[in-house]
Amino acid sequence: xxxxxxxxxxxxxxxxxxxxxRFIATTxxxxxxxxxxxxxxxxxxxYWDASHNCLAFTIGRxxxxxxxSDDGEPAQTAGRPMLNVLLGEEVHDVCVVVTRxxxxxxxxxxxxxxxxxxxxxxxxxxxxxxxxxxxFELRVRTDYTGLGKIQYIVRQQGITxxxxxxxxxxxxxxxxxxxxxxxxxxxxxxxxxxxxxxxKGEAVWxxxxxxxxxxxx
Numbered sequence: 077x078x079x080x081x082x083x084x085x086x087x088x089x090x091x092x093x094x095x096x097x098r099f100i101a102t103t104x105x106x107x108x109x110x111x112x113x114x115x116x117x118x119x120x121x122x123y124w125d126a127s128h129n130c131l132a133f134t135i136g137r138x139x140x141x142x143x144x145s146d147d148g149e150p151a152q153t154a155g156r157p158m159l160n161v162l163l164g165e166e167v168h169d170v171c172v173v174v175t176r177x178x179x180x181x182x183x184x185x186x187x188x189x190x191x192x193x194x195x196x197x198x199x200x201x202x203x204x205x206x207x208x209x210x211x212f213e214l215r216v217r218t219d220y221t222g223l224g225k226i227q228y229i230v231r232q233q234g235i236t237x238x239x240x241x242x243x244x245x246x247x248x249x250x251x252x253x254x255x256x257x258x259x260x261x262x263x264x265x266x267x268x269x270x271x272x273x274x275x276k277g278e279a280v281w282x283x284x285x286x287x288x289x290x291x292x293x
Contacts, residue, residue: 080210080253081166081208082205082206084103084168084169084200085206086203087105087203088102088201088204089101089102089103090202092194093179094183094187097176097180097181097183098175099174099192099195101172101196101199104170105171108135116171126175127176127178128146128147129174129175130145130146130147131147131171131174133162133171134167135168137168139168142159144156150185150188153185153189154174154192158174158193158196161196165197172196206293208281209283210254210280211251211252211279211280212251212276212280213238213252213277214252214276215248216248216272216273216275217247217272217273218245218246218248218272219271220246222268225268226267229264233256233259233263235251236251236289237251238250251291257276261276281293
């Protein structure tokens with residue numbers, strides 16, 4: 077199973093116009109079919125006067141649950157193309173509704189597929205997508221003579237420091253990706269000649285958005 081994958085962290089909205097038909101894509105993070113259904117119901121209520129409210133969603137680390145609906149458009153011209161965009165962009169835990177206001181001109185099968193696909197892409201562009209990854213919190217206790225070497229290793233490895241407490245000794249709380257944990261631990265032990273005390277914490281999922289570390293996402 078993947079130890080990192082992309083999720084929709086914050087929903088958004090995008091709109092395109094094709095031959096006077098408006099296609100409004102609204103995205104929302106979801107973690108269950110019930111959440112997706114509630115979101116779709118909200119969109120259908122908001123856009124009650126629209127010609128169509130087509131949907132697609134994918135939930136789970138391995139896309140365990142996927143659904144799509146053409147909502148009255150010709151079969152396979154809306155929902156499935158929308159879902160294909162989500163799968164192609166490899167975004168998980170996301171639901172998208174594309175609302176269409178008919179502009180009076182028929183677009184044909186190819187035109188509909190392109191329009192619904194492009195609308196989803198526009199919606200994703202206006203959303204916040206985060207790479208979610210598994211890792212561990214690592215507490216490192218050291219005397220002041222070993223601090224410089226530890227800070228150097230942390231910078232070199234691109235590890236996030238969550239907290240630093242200075243008392244008689246120094247305690248750092250680090251956030252280490254699961255796939256890098258063994259190598260980082262080894263470097264810290266070797267770099268301090270075994271004088272630093274390392275304490276591995278519980279596994280945690282995390283990501284980053286706008287320079288902010290997001291724990292437990």
